[in-house]
Amino acid sequence: MTTEEKIFNAARSVFQQKGYAGARMQEIADEAGINKAMLHYFFRSKEQLFKAVFxxxxxxxxxxxxxxxxxxxxxxxxxxxxxxxxxxxxxxxxxxxxxxxxxxxxxxxxxxxxxxxxxxxxxxxxxxxxxxxxxxxxxxxxxxxxxxxxxxxxxxxxxxxxxxxxxxxxxxxxxxxxxxxxxxxxxxxxxxxxxxx
Amino acid sequence: MTTEEKIFNAARSVFQQKGYAGARMQEIADEAGINKAMLHYFFRSKEQLFKAVFxxxxxxxxxxxxxxxxxxxxxxxxxxxxxxxxxxxxxxxxxxxxxxxxxxxxxxxxxxxxxxxxxxxxxxxxxxxxxxxxxxxxxxxxxxxxxxxxxxxxxxxxxxxxxxxxxxxxxxxxxxxxxxxxxxxxxxxxxxxxxxx
DNA sequence: TTTTAGTTTAACCATTTGGTTAACAAAAAT
DNA sequence: ATTTTTGTTAACCAAATGGTTAAACTAAAA
Missing domain, CATH: 1.10.357.10 (Tetracycline Repressor, domain 2)
Incomplete structure (x- = not known):
C-alpha cells in the first residue's frame, strides 16, 4: 500500500466516524502511521483531502x-x-x-x-x-x-x-x-x- | 427574554445547524448578541451548553x-x-x-x-x-x-x-x-x- | 445612601489545529 | 557516478478556539 493510499484510507475512516469538523489532521496521520506533513504533501489541505474522501x-x-x-x-x-x-x-x-x-x-x-x-x-x-x-x-x-x-x-x-x-x-x-x-x-x-x- | 434564554436559543440554532464539533462559541455569542464570557458564566463549558441543547x-x-x-x-x-x-x-x-x-x-x-x-x-x-x-x-x-x-x-x-x-x-x-x-x-x-x- | 449580589465586558491566556519549512533520504533520470 | 526528482521527518508558525480574569456596571436589598 502506497503512502497516499494509507493516508486516504485513514482519512476515510476518521472523516466517516467524526465528520469534517470533528476530524483532526493529526489523528488521520497517526492512523495512517505517517508524518502529518505528508497529508499536505499529497492532498494540500484538509478540505481537499475531505473532498477526495467524500x-x-x-x-x-x-x-x-x-x-x-x-x-x-x-x-x-x-x-x-x-x-x-x-x-x-x-x-x-x-x-x-x-x-x-x-x-x-x-x-x-x-x-x-x-x-x-x-x-x-x-x-x-x-x-x-x-x-x-x-x-x-x-x-x-x-x-x-x-x-x-x-x-x-x-x-x-x-x-x-x-x-x-x-x-x-x-x-x-x-x-x-x-x-x-x-x-x-x-x-x-x-x-x-x-x-x- | 433573559440573557440565559438568548444564549440557549442561539446555541440551539448554531448547534443544530453545525453540530457540536462545527459550532463555535464565538458564533453563538454573536448570534445571541452578547459577550462570549456570558456563555461560560451561565453554562460553564461548551460541552454543558451542548448537553442542555441536546x-x-x-x-x-x-x-x-x-x-x-x-x-x-x-x-x-x-x-x-x-x-x-x-x-x-x-x-x-x-x-x-x-x-x-x-x-x-x-x-x-x-x-x-x-x-x-x-x-x-x-x-x-x-x-x-x-x-x-x-x-x-x-x-x-x-x-x-x-x-x-x-x-x-x-x-x-x-x-x-x-x-x-x-x-x-x-x-x-x-x-x-x-x-x-x-x-x-x-x-x-x-x-x-x-x-x- | 451604602452594601451587596448578580451581570456584563474587554483583555488576556493556554492549547489546539491546519499548515509550512528546511533538512535529509531514497529513488530515478542523466 | 552524479544530478534531479520524489518522498519523509522534526521543528516550527500563525490563527483559531475554548476558557479565564479582573474590573466595571446595574439594580435591588439593607
Missing part, C-alpha cells in the same frame, strides 16, 4: 443504484434488487450513509458540486417506469417520488440513524445484523403489498 | 411520541396520528432530526445518558399492541420491530436526509413543503395497505 464515498454508491434504476427489470424485481444490494453493500461500509447525509446537511454547497457529475443517483428512468406501471393498472396510483422516497427511507434510515434505532428498539449489535438481513425481504414485501392492485 | 431537543420530541404510542387508539389511528403529528412538529424544527441523529452517531456515549430518562421514546406498549392485532388476524404477521422501523423511517428520513432527498428527487424548497404535507397521508396509506389482511 466524492469517493458518494461515487461508490451511486453507480450501483443507477445500474438497478436503469435496468430492464420489472419494478418488483428492481425493488428486491435494490434493497438486497444496498443493505449488503452498506453492511460492509457501516458509516457511509450517515456520513454522506451529515456532510450534505452541514455543507449544502457540496450538493451542486457532487450532483453535477454523471455518476449521481438519477432515478428519472425509474420514475417513468413507475408511472407506466400505474397507467397499466399494475400498481396503485400515487406520486412516484413518494414511492421512491419510501423505498429509500426504509432502506437507508436504519443505517443513517443506527445508534438511535438500536437504542429505541432495544436491538443489540448482534441482533442488528440478523435484523438487517431479515429487513431485505421485509422491505420488498411491505412495498409490494402496499402498491400492488 | 437534551432539550430530545425531550421535546419524545413525550409527543409516547403519548401516541401509549394511547388507547387502534393501530391504524396511531399510525395516522404519528405521521401527522411528527411531520407537523418537525416542519417547525427543521434541523432537529438530523441534529439528534448526527450527534448520537458521533457521540454514542450520549445514548445511555439520554435514554436513561423516563422521557425516552418507548414503543414497548405499541409493539405489544401490534402483536395482539396480528394474533387477532387484523393485520399480517411480521416482526413488529420491522414495522415500527418502517413507520419511523418513512416519517423521519425525509427530514434527516433533507438536502440529499431534495437533490436526488429534484424537489425545490417550495415543492418540498407541499410534498411533506402530501406525505402525511401517503405514509399512512402505504403502511396500512402493506399490513392489512
Amino acid at each position: 466524492l469517493n464515498a458518494f461515487y461508490q454508491i451511486a453507480p450501483q443504484m443507477n445500474e438497478i434504476f436503469n435496468s430492464s427489470d420489472s419494478l418488483f424485481i428492481k425493488i428486491e434488487k435494490f434493497t438486497e444490494n444496498y443493505i449488503s453493500f452498506v453492511k460492509k461500509n457501516r458509516f457511509l450513509p450517515a456520513f454522506i447525509i451529515q456532510e450534505m446537511n452541514n455543507n449544502p454547497q457540496f450538493v451542486k458540486e457532487v450532483l453535477s457529475n454523471e455518476a449521481r443517483p438519477n432515478p428519472a428512468k425509474l420514475i417513468k417506469q413507475v408511472q407506466e406501471e400505474m397507467e397499466k393498472g399494475i400498481i396503485k396510483t400515487m406520486n412516484p417520488k413518494q414511492l421512491l422516497l419510501d423505498i429509500f427511507s426504509m432502506t437507508v434510515f436504519p443505517f443513517a440513524a443506527q445508534t438511535l434505532v438500536k437504542a429505541i428498539l432495544e436491538i443489540s449489535d448482534e441482533e442488528f445484523e440478523i435484523f438487517l438481513e431479515e429487513r431485505k425481504k421485509h422491505i420488498t414485501e411491505q412495498i409490494i403489498n402496499a402498491i400492488k392492485r | 437534551l432539550n431537543a430530545f425531550y421535546q420530541i419524545a413525550p409527543q411520541m409516547n403519548e401516541i404510542f401509549n394511547s388507547s387508539d387502534s393501530l391504524f389511528i396511531k399510525i395516522e396520528k404519528f405521521t401527522e403529528n411528527y411531520i407537523s412538529f418537525v416542519k417547525k424544527n427543521r434541523f432537529l432530526p438530523a441534529f439528534i441523529i448526527q450527534e448520537m452517531n458521533n457521540n454514542p456515549q450520549f445514548v445511555k445518558e439520554v435514554l436513561s430518562n423516563e422521557a425516552r421514546p418507548n414503543p414497548a406498549k405499541l409493539i405489544k399492541q401490534v402483536q395482539e392485532e396480528m394474533e387477532k388476524g387484523i393485520i399480517k404477521t411480521m416482526n413488529p420491530k420491522q414495522l415500527l422501523l418502517d413507520i419511523f423511517s418513512m416519517t423521519v428520513f425525509p427530514f434527516a436526509a433533507q438536502t440529499l432527498v431534495k437533490a436526488i428527487l429534484e424537489i425545490s424548497d417550495e415543492e418540498f413543503e407541499i410534498f411533506l404535507e402530501e406525505r402525511k397521508k401517503h405514509i399512512t396509506e402505504q403502511i396500512i395497505n402493506a399490513i392489512k389482511r
